[in-house]
Structures are given as structure tokens and as C-alpha cells.
Amino acid sequence: MSLMSRISLIFRSKANKALDRAEDPRETLDYSYQRQLDLLSKVRRGVADVATSRKRVELQVTQLEGSAAKLQAQAEKSLQMNREDLAREALTRKSALASQISDLKAQHAQLQGEEEKLTLAQQRLQAKVESFRTRKETIKATYTAAEAQTRINEAMSGIGEEMGDVGMAIQRAEDKTAQMQARAGAIDELIASGALDDASSINSGDDITRELESMSSQADVEAELARLKGVSAPQAPEAIEAAPDAGEILADEPEKQESVSDTSKDGQP
Amino acid sequence: MIIRILGEGQYDVADHALERLNELDAALEAAVEAGDEAAFATALSGLLEGVRTVGVAHPADSLDESDLILPYADATIDQVRQLLSDDGLIPG
Numbered sequence: 001m002s003l004m005s006r007i008s009l010i011f012r013s014k015a016n017k018a019l020d021r022a023e024d025p026r027e028t029l030d031y032s033y034q035r036q037l038d039l040l041s042k043v044r045r046g047v048a049d050v051a052t053s054r055k056r057v058e059l060q061v062t063q064l065e066g067s068a069a070k071l072q073a074q075a076e077k078s079l080q081m082n083r084e085d086l087a088r089e090a091l092t093r094k095s096a097l098a099s100q101i102s103d104l105k106a107q108h109a110q111l112q113g114e115e116e117k118l119t120l121a122q123q124r125l126q127a128k129v130e131s132f133r134t135r136k137e138t139i140k141a142t143y144t145a146a147e148a149q150t151r152i153n154e155a156m157s158g159i160g161e162e163m164g165d166v167g168m169a170i171q172r173a174e175d176k177t178a179q180m181q182a183r184a185g186a187i188d189e190l191i192a193s194g195a196l197d198d199a200s201s202i203n204s205g206d207d208i209t210r211e212l213e214s215m216s217s218q219a220d221v222e223a224e225l226a227r228l229k230g231v232s233a234p235q236a237p238e239a240i241e242a243a244p245d246a247g248e249i250l251a252d253e254p255e256k257q258e259s260v261s262d263t264s265k266d267g268q269p
Numbered sequence: 270m271i272i273r274i275l276g277e278g279q280y281d282v283a284d285h286a287l288e289r290l291n292e293l294d295a296a297l298e299a300a301v302e303a304g305d306e307a308a309f310a311t312a313l314s315g316l317l318e319g320v321r322t323v324g325v326a327h328p329a330d331s332l333d334e335s336d337l338i339l340p341y342a343d344a345t346i347d348q349v350r351q352l353l354s355d356d357g358l359i360p361g
Contacts, residue, residue: 002291002294002295002298002337003294003297003298003301003349003353004272004290004294004337004338004339005336005337006353007337007338007339007340007352007353008273008335008336008337008338010352010353011335011338012334117276120277120278121276123329124278124329127329127330128329128330128331128332130330131330131331131332132332135332154332154334155332157334158331158332158333158334159332161273161334161335161338165273165275165276168275168276168341169275169276169341172276172341
């Protein structure tokens with residue numbers, strides 16, 4: 001027997017088993033309708049769960065992209081200071097993040113597909129449940145035992161098949177979501193620990209990392225100082241002149257640089 | 270004839286298209302029996318594509334039973350075997 005017909009036979013026998021449960025056929029209809037409504041709300045919850053997972057992955061992608069941008073900026077600063085070694089270090093870390101990001105994006109696409117499938121399943125089930133409800137009321141209104149049994153069988157088997165299908169779809173979506181949540185949880189922990197979010201804290205004992213950090217904060221200080229000088233200068237033309245010479249001015253005023261350095265660090269997240 | 274693709278819904282398929290689909294179905298069944306995952310994936314996607322091409326979506330609000338049922342697109346051989354076992358994947 002063909003595979004297609006074997007699968008449909010299995011579905012049919014399941015639907016028939018469900019049909020045998022109540023003695024009064026009208027009770028069977030109500031019982032089945034209740035189960036349909038339960039299944040519908042389960043699908044809705046399923047759609048919401050998948051959407052939650054998808055948003056979580058989206059948030060993680062945003063966070064990791066922020067970290068990657070930070071590393072890129074650090075690499076650029078390092079190069080400006082002629083420290084190719086530090087730039088290389090920053091770019092190496094950025095490329096490790098890039099593979100995480102592309103993994104997450106693939107997961108995101110998968111979750112989105114799952115969400116669309118479940119949403120469509122929900123719409124199909126909804127249409128069938130509504131049509132079942134109408135048919136159920138008609139059958140109950142015109143009830144004569146012999147006639148009703150046939151019509152109940154017809155209505156039940158069609159909806160039973162849909163319910164079996166939707167039930168499986170929910171199960172699959174739940175399995176996939178559970179796998180992804182486990183991975184997402186691991187990445188959340190990494191982000192919370194600061195290892196991904198702040199590159200300077202991935203091996204805090206690493207000399208290169210500390211140097212990269214201190215050099216970028218020095219550069220920040222110089223830029224900040226130049227800006228402050230520009231702002232506090234009473235006349236605009238002086239401010240424009242002051243900015244490019246910031247380095248020299250700093251060299252002449254080491255004490256001032258340190259004090260600004262402290263406030264600047266405090267101000268950083 | 271109504272054919273359901275699990276996870277996708279029902280399609281109305283004209284009888285004259287069935288011959289070609291039956292060939293693909295036979296290939297699918299052989300792949301399941303041989304445990305040939307690659308042949309299975311090819312046969313399944315060919316079969317599903319065939320149904321989608323020749324079939325017309327059956328109205329969503331109908332309560333008609335399908336004549337034939339096909340596995341979902343990303344099913345594995347193991348999952349199809351479970352589908353075929355009585356207490357397998359289908360929720361009772």
C-alpha cells in the first residue's frame with residue numbers, strides 16, 4: 001500500500017477512536033467542539049511562544065552587533081595610534097562575534113518560518129472550527145438518531161484530521177523553540193557576564209586588552225578635552241584653532257589631563 | 270481527490286495527475302524502506318512540489334476528510350516511520 005494512503009489510514013483510525021468516546025452522539029459533538037477550542041488556544045499560545053523566542057534572538061543580535069561596532073571603533077582608534085597589534089586583536093574578537101551573529105540570524109529566520117507556519121495552521125483550524133460549530137448546531141436541531149450519526153461521522157473525521165495535523169505542528173514548533181531557547185539562554189549568560197558585551201573584559205589579565213583599553217580611553221580623553229576647550233573658549237575662531245592642537249596642549253598640561261581623564265572614565269558606561 | 274500535506278493543508282488534485290504522483294510516492298516508500306535519507310529527501314520534495322503544482326487549495330472551512338496524507342516538508346525517515354506506527358507522532 002502506498003505511503004500516502006497508509007498515513008491517511010492511521011489518521012482516520014485516530015479520528016474514529018476519538019469518536020467512540022461518548023454514548024450520545026450529540027455529546028460527542030460538544031466534547032469534540034470543546035477539544036477544538038482547547039487546541040485553538042494552544043495554537044495561539046504556540047504562536048506567541050515562537051514570537052517571544054524570535055524577539056529574544058532579535059535582541060541578542062542587536063546586542064552582539066553593538067559589541068561588534070564597539071570593537072570596530074577600537075580597531076580604528078588603535079590604527080590611528082599606529083598600534084596594528086591592538087587593531088588586530090580587536091578585529092579578531094569582532095570576527096568571533098560575527099560568526100555568533102550569523103548563527104543567530106539563521107535561527108531567527110527559522111523561527112520566523114515556524115511562526116508563519118503556525119499562524120497559517122491557526123487560521124485553517126479557526127475556519128474549520130467555525131464551520132464545525134455551525135454544522136453541530138444544525139445536526140442537533142434536526143436530530144434523528146440514524147441520520148445524525150452519519151453526519152456526525154462526516155463532520156468529526158474532517159475536523160479530527162485537521163486537529164491531528166495541527167497538534168503535530170505545535171509539537172514540532174515546541175521542540176524547535178526549546179532547542180533554540182537553550183542556545184539563547186547560553187548567549188544571554190555570556191552577555192550578562194559581560195564577556196561579549198565589553199571586549200575589554202574578555203581576559204582581564206591580558207596585557208594587550210588592558211593597553212587597548214587605556215589607549216582608547218586616552219584618545220577619548222584627548223577628544224573630550226579638545227571639545228571642552230572649544231566650548232569654553234569665548235570666541236569661535238579660537239575654538240576652531242584649538243581643536244587640532246589638542247595633543248600639544250595636553251602634553252603641556254599633564255595634571256589637567258589626569259583630572260579630566262577621571263571624570264571622563266566615570267562618565268562612561 | 271483531496272490530498273493533505275501535513276503542516277500545510279489540503280489540496281484538490283485531479284485524478285489524471287495521480288499517476289505521476291503515485292510514481293513519486295513509490296520512490297518515497299522505497300527510500301523509507303531502504304533507509305536512504307538522500308533519496309527520501311529528493312522523493313519527498315518532488316512529491317510535495319507535484320501536489321502543490323497540480324493541486325488547488327481546498328477551502329479552509331470545509332470539514333472533508335483527505336483521501337491521502339503526505340508528511341511535512343522537513344520530515345526525516347525516522348519521523349515518517351513514527352507517523353506510520355499506530356502510537357507514533359499523531360496526537361490521539
